[in-house]
Amino acid sequence: MTPPPALPVRRTSPRIVLVHTVTFRQARQLVPLLIPALAATGLGGGATTVVVLAVVVSLISLAAAGLSWWRFTYADGPGAVVVTRGLVSRSVRTVPNDRIRGVEVEAPVLHRLFGLVRVRIDAAAGAAGKDEEVLVDGISRAEGDRLRMAVLTHRSPAGSGAGDMAVVGDMAAGTVPPAEEELSRWSNRWLLYAPLVGSYLALPAAGLGALFRLAEELPDGALDALPEPDVPPTWAIALAVGAVVLLVVVGSIVGAALVNWGFRLVRRGGSLVAVRGLVTRRHTELEIDRIRGAAVSEGLGMRMAGAARTTALVTGLADAERRGQLLPLGPRAEAWALTHRLVDDPGPLVRHPRAALRRRIVRALAVGLAVTAVGAVLAATDGRWDVLAAGGALSVVGVLLARGLYGGLGHAAGPRSFSVRSGWLVRQQAVLERRAVIGWQVRQSWFQRRAGLATVTACVGAGSGGYAAVDMAADDVPGFTRAASASWAETLRPPDP
Amino acid sequence: MAEHHGASAGGVSGRTARLTAMTSLPAPVREPAWSLPRSAIGLWATEGAIGAVLLWLGIGAFLLFVPASVGGPVPVLRWVLPVLGLVEAVLAIAIGPRIKHRVHRWEITAETAYIRTGWLTQTWTLVPISRIQTVDVTRGLLQQMFGLATVSVLTASSQGTVRIWHLEHDVAQRVADDLARRAELVRDQAT
Numbered sequence: 001m002t003p004p005p006a007l008p009v010r011r012t013s014p015r016i017v018l019v020h021t022v023t024f025r026q027a028r029q030l031v032p033l034l035i036p037a038l039a040a041t042g043l044g045g046g047a048t049t050v051v052v053l054a055v056v057v058s059l060i061s062l063a064a065a066g067l068s069w070w071r072f073t074y075a076d077g078p079g080a081v082v083v084t085r086g087l088v089s090r091s092v093r094t095v096p097n098d099r100i101r102g103v104e105v106e107a108p109v110l111h112r113l114f115g116l117v118r119v120r121i122d123a124a125a126g127a128a129g130k131d132e133e134v135l136v137d138g139i140s141r142a143e144g145d146r147l148r149m150a151v152l153t154h155r156s157p158a159g160s161g162a163g164d165m166a167v168v169g170d171m172a173a174g175t176v177p178p179a180e181e182e183l184s185r186w187s188n189r190w191l192l193y194a195p196l197v198g199s200y201l202a203l204p205a206a207g208l209g210a211l212f213r214l215a216e217e218l219p220d221g222a223l224d225a226l227p228e229p230d231v232p233p234t235w236a237i238a239l240a241v242g243a244v245v246l247l248v249v250v251g252s253i254v255g256a257a258l259v260n261w262g263f264r265l266v267r268r269g270g271s272l273v274a275v276r277g278l279v280t281r282r283h284t285e286l287e288i289d290r291i292r293g294a295a296v297s298e299g300l301g302m303r304m305a306g307a308a309r310t311t312a313l314v315t316g317l318a319d320a321e322r323r324g325q326l327l328p329l330g331p332r333a334e335a336w337a338l339t340h341r342l343v344d345d346p347g348p349l350v351r352h353p354r355a356a357l358r359r360r361i362v363r364a365l366a367v368g369l370a371v372t373a374v375g376a377v378l379a380a381t382d383g384r385w386d387v388l389a390a391g392g393a394l395s396v397v398g399v400l401l402a403r404g405l406y407g408g409l410g411h412a413a414g415p416r417s418f419s420v421r422s423g424w425l426v427r428q429q430a431v432l433e434r435r436a437v438i439g440w441q442v443r444q445s446w447f448q449r450r451a452g453l454a455t456v457t458a459c460v461g462a463g464s465g466g467y468a469a470v471d472m473a474a475d476d477v478p479g480f481t482r483a484a485s486a487s488w489a490e491t492l493r494p495p496d497p
Numbered sequence: 498m499a500e501h502h503g504a505s506a507g508g509v510s511g512r513t514a515r516l517t518a519m520t521s522l523p524a525p526v527r528e529p530a531w532s533l534p535r536s537a538i539g540l541w542a543t544e545g546a547i548g549a550v551l552l553w554l555g556i557g558a559f560l561l562f563v564p565a566s567v568g569g570p571v572p573v574l575r576w577v578l579p580v581l582g583l584v585e586a587v588l589a590i591a592i593g594p595r596i597k598h599r600v601h602r603w604e605i606t607a608e609t610a611y612i613r614t615g616w617l618t619q620t621w622t623l624v625p626i627s628r629i630q631t632v633d634v635t636r637g638l639l640q641q642m643f644g645l646a647t648v649s650v651l652t653a654s655s656q657g658t659v660r661i662w663h664l665e666h667d668v669a670q671r672v673a674d675d676l677a678r679r680a681e682l683v684r685d686q687a688t
Contacts, residue, residue: 315653438628439657442526445618454525459624461653474525481526481623488608488625492526 009075015114016138020065021058022110074136076150081121083134095123095134101290101316103148104323105283107141112281117144121151122316152271152285179269183326184338186263186276190330194256195249196301197329198426204251208244260328265338272312274326284323290315292462293417293432294326294339300425308335312342313432313463324463343431346414349421355451356409356471360402368395411456411469411480418484420458420469430467436460437485440492442477449474456480526621529604529611537601537663538594540643545589549582556582603661605672610650610659624659628652629680632673636666648673 019025067087074083080096104120111117121134136147194200261278272286293313302308310327326342327335372391378384404424412419421429439459448454454477457468472480478493556578565572596616603612610629613621633649640646646669650659664672 438652438654439622439624439659441623441656442621443615443618444525444620449522449619457656459652459654459657461657465654466656477525478527486625488627489623491604491606491609491611491623492621494524494527 009073010139010143011073012069012136012138013114013116013140014069016116017062017065017069019110019114019116019138020068021062024057024061025065069138074134076147081134081151083136093134095121097151099123100151101314102287102323103151103285105144105148106280107283108280111138115140117141119144119147148283148285152287181267182264183267183272183341184263184265184330184334186260187330190260190307191253191256193302193305193307193329194252196299196305196307197252197256198299198301200252200256201248203255204248207251208247256329263328265326272326276328286312286314286324290462291342292436292460293343293430295428295430295463296332296335296339297423297426297428298332299427303427306332308332310335310338311463313430313436313460315462339431343433344414344417346412346417346419346431349410349412349419349429350472350476352406352409352411352469352471353453353473355453357402357406359447359451359453359471360405361399364398364402365395368392368398409470409472411472413480413483418458418480420467422468422470430463432458432460432467434485436462437489440481440485440489441466442481442492444474458484524619524621529602529613529621531602531604533598533601533603533663534645534665534668535598536643536645536665538598540639540645540663541594541597542590543639543643545586545593548589549586552582552585601662603664605676610661610676612659612661622657622659624650624652624657626676626679627683628657629676632677632680634669634673646670648676650676 068085071087071090072083072085074081076082078097080094081100083093083095085091085093100121100123102122104122106118106120107116108118116138117140119136119139121136123134139147258278260276263274263276265272265274267273267288270288272288272291274282274284274286276282291312291314295311295313296308297311298308307329308327308331309325309329311321312324312326314324327338368391370391371394372388375385375388375391379388401424408421408423408427410419410421410429417431417433419429419431421427437458438461441457441459442454443457444454448471452474453471454474455468455470456472456477457466459466469480478489481489481492559578560575563571563575565575600616600619601612601614603610605611608627609623609625611621611623613619629650630653631651633651634646635649636646640663643663644666645663646666648661648664648669650661652658661669661672
């Protein structure tokens with residue numbers, strides 16, 4: 001797969017050297033070397049040493065960035081994308097176009113200042129393997145769009161040679177804008193859902209945690225030196241708690257806004273294009289032919305507010321959790337409408353047998369009852385009642401949790417698609433096309449066998465690789481697997497007695 | 498396909514009966530028809546024996562270097578560990594391999610590769626030949642001594658892997674060639 005000699009070899013923009021110098025992109029690898037060196041010499045010289053050190057580090061960073069820019073070239077031809085890099089050992093990576101699964105154009109804030117973008121080209125590395133990624137970092141926005149177009153156009157199997165090239169030329173010149181259809185558009189009201197989403201909440205919470213750790217590591221004197229606030233402690237504590245809660249809520253909203261601002265999902269020809277982000281603009285392109293289904297997930301908090309997120313399940317997409325997002329956060333109705341535009345609705349879910357609920361209750365009660373038993377012994381011998389009370393509370397919570405988990409279970413098989421749902425803290429329902437199934441796995445533990453249940457996993461070459469109908473009725477397994485895939489699943493049907 | 502499984506196919510009905518008797522409850526899906534060659538029992542027993550030797554080396558070291566006078570649980574452990582070691586050795590060498598031989602089953606049908614494993618927790622895995630991406634035959638050191646090989650059938654899903662342990666080497670090679678050839682014929686580009 002060597003490119004024809006006529007292929008123009010391209011370079012990234014020299015401006016990227018500045019970006020990488022500032023961000024220490026290449027020099028970062030030297031940090032583990034620098035730290036022991038610093039520890040050995042010490043920082044004895046005061047301000048001068050610090051300045052000299054800063055200059056030296058910047059120069060090293062500049063040199064490293066310059067070298068890697070100098071040694072990096074790329075070329076995109078009708079057959080493959082070729083990337084050459086490396087200082088001493090040259091590495092040439094050739095990615096055949098039919099292996100390319102998606103192209104993403106990113107513009108982080110520094111890149112935007114310099115008018116640059118970063119293009120990520122995803123390639124499947126073969127059987128059940130990891131995905132490879134080619135990164136062309138630091139080309140102009142126009143060149144980024146050209147590269148994306150060229151790669152995606154070459155990839156389509158139809159058309160060949162000169163005709164294909166002509167199309168690319170047209171597209172690059174912008175004379176033939178492909179028809180666009182908007183599927184979803186961000187509404188700023190959706191930001192109000194952010195405090196209910198665990199992943200957005202985690203960010204400001206982590207920041208607060210870091211702040212507390214910092215406060216702990218301050219020398220004791222530093223805190224004592226602060227003037228002792230002369231306020232009644234109860235309402236001061238309430239104020240502090242209120243402030244923290246407010247901070248976390250605002251932080252989660254800001255975080256969600258940073259990532260999702262201006263989200264827009266459009267269908268352009270055979271691709272879905274998602275654009276989002278406030279500081280870093282992200283442009284993700286998914287090929288519709290490779291979409292096998294969608295997953296709608298709702299966290300506990302999101303369910304209370306009627307919010308959901310939709311992720312496309314795409315074959316051979318690395319980092320699918322982030323890139324496959326079709327609706328990062330929005331009303332449930334919107335999420336489902338979007339899902340059903342991509343995959344047929346397989347109909348209402350079939351609930352799993354009561355035995356599945358009993359299994360969950362038994363599991364949940366095991367902990368609560370064990371604590372209760374210990375508590376009963378303590379109450380009898382020691383006169384302590386707190387452990388017993390905790391055991392009782394744990395049991396009640398366990399039963400509620402078990403009911404919640406059971407309520408999440410379900411599966412359905414429709415004429416062209418099927419669906420499985422599970423989870424309580426994060427309830428996820430995957431809706432998949434029948435052709436997505438590349439295997440079935442049926443599991444049955446000893447307890448499941450006694451209860452007449454089985455867990456059926458649809459093996460899928462997209463998303464997490466497998467989607468399970470947990471604890472469905474064992475008798476329904478052959479029927480469901482047959483209805484949710486093709487005639488080959490008849491192999492599973494037991495012979496009639 | 499059937500011709501090179503003639504030997505194993507003979508014992509199928511009897512073994513299936515025992516299998517059902519052992520689990521006492523009907524399986525949710527059909528059992529694959531073929532069992533592994535008897536020599537797999539020898540291989541598993543050898544593996545068990547190696548494990549037991551290592552375990553007994555550990556127990557021996559404990560008995561030698563930790564005298565009962567240390568106190569605490571040691572005097573009890575000096576009795577319990579050898580007994581546990583003995584039980585483990587019997588399980589791993591004499592009983593385990595026979596159970597494994599009963600619960601490992603496989604079948605290649607016109608459209609699929611199908612296996613079943615596991616004793617307490619049973620797992621059945623079915624992969625259509627049209628979705629097979631690669632077929633590997635691997636032979637470990639012990640497997641070579643027993644003339645056995647493993648056939649791994651890989652798909653685009655990490656969970657959709659069918660691994661047929663311990664087939665006779667020539668059978669494994671024929672199965673792999675046959676699967677690869679048929680996968681080529683009916684290959685479904687969609688993954």
